[in-house]
Amino acid sequence: MSLDTVAEDIRDEARARAEEIRAEAEDRADEIVADAEAEAETIRSERSAEVEREIEQEREQSLSSAKLEAKQSRLEARRDLLEEVREDVEAAVAGLEGDKRETLTRELLDDAADEFDGGSVRVFGRAEDKELLESILADYDGFEYAGEYDCLGGVVVESDASRIRVNNTFDSVLDDVWEDNLRDVSERLFEEQ
CATH class of the missing domain: 1.20.5 (Single alpha-helices involved in coiled-coils or other helix-helix interfaces)
Structure with a gap:
């Protein structure tokens, strides 16, 4: 090759x-x-x-x-x-007036008066209710109008002798009623369709 x-x-x-x-x-x-x-x-x-x-x-x-x-x-x-x-x-x-306001104020004062055993008792209330309170207090021995309290109405009652202060204002009643019924009020206002 x-x-x-x-x-x-x-x-x-x-x-x-x-x-x-x-x-x-x-x-x-x-x-x-x-x-x-x-x-x-x-x-x-x-x-x-x-x-x-x-x-x-x-x-x-x-x-x-x-x-x-x-x-x-x-x-x-x-x-x-x-x-x-x-x-x-x-x-x-x-805005409650007349007999309705007087009746409610008397009931609240009566409830508060049950807490006091005589002595000098001071009652405070709404400025616009001064005359009403003074006329109601004429029926209570030892109770006197002591001045204004910022509220919707009703009474705040106190005594030095028993060191008790009772708040029976429309505001306090409304607070209790509102709190107790808030759920029902809410349900009625906001019913689910």
Whole structure:
């Protein structure tokens, strides 16, 4: 064999081996690209799912926040309305006149008088009720009008001898009645349809 033939055989063998290496490299490159594309798709899918979860979570938080805000607004409106009702009731009680006012004042004074065993008893009341209280107190021994008390009506009665002070004002009665009936008042005002 000639040297040229041997060289040609070696070259052919080298070309064949080079072609084989190139083919293997292309196959490996295709595998790497396919793996990279698959991994990219997985990452894209995971990220998309994560973004969807975050959007859903933010939507839920926004909804919860809106519901809470609406509930607080509703409670505030109810509180304001109850306050208006209370003010209207106070105005109606303060506006009682004539026999009705005298009857209620006498009843409150009678209840307070039961706490005192004689001696000098001082009675305080609303400034506008001074004449009414003085006329009622004429029926009670040892009781005297002692001055003004900031209230809607009724009496505050005290005595040094017994160290007792009884608050039988319209305000204190209203406070008790309001507290005892607030739930019923609220239910009537805000009946759920």
